[in-house]
Amino acid sequence: MFELPPDPSRLRMILDFLDEQVARNQTIGIYLSVQQKAVRHALSVAEGQAEAARQPSRLHGRGPKGSSTAGPAPSRRERGSSGFMIEQRRTPSGPEEATVHQDDCTMTGNRTHRDISAHDARLALTDGQLEACPFCRPDTELGIFD
Structure with missing residues (x-):
């Protein structure tokens, strides 16, 4: 030096x-x-x-001999979902932002949350202050991998 x-x-x-x-x-x-x-x-x-x-396309519903063939689950876009939300947890000093979810995540239940854009969700997850929901994995949906 x-x-x-x-x-x-x-x-x-x-x-x-x-x-x-x-x-x-x-x-x-x-x-x-x-x-x-x-x-x-x-x-x-x-x-x-x-x-x-x-791959050959699959038929939805019943096949020719009465058997059902299940197709792949519909994507978020096919279900009409493209947003995200931040779940807020209750604390003695008021609600605090805690977890980022996809807007169709069933793990939030009736908890307080606010809707955010994909850009805001990406920022919230990359700055390290908020965690991604381990159930709906918004970080994977946004292309954020550890």
Whole structure:
């Protein structure tokens, strides 16, 4: 390492510059990580769609001999759901945001929640302050993987 100046003013200036560079690089690293995860998710979805297109289509309902063939479960988009929500838990000082859910998650029950966009859900999950619901997995839906 190079020799540092002895006076506090120059040392503070160097430290401020280094702090700024570290913060800038962390922000870029987080952004690139989020983008990388989104591309991986999109790739897995695209590969899954390509695989589904190669398989013969299934009939819904009863087959020719009275047997039923179950098709794949409808996607969130097919069910008309595209939003997210933040569940709030009760505390002595008032409600606090706790968990991010997909808006059709059945694990929230009658608890207090507020609807949010996919962008806001992605921000809430990537900043580390809120947890993803382990049941509906909004982080997977948004392409956020650990």
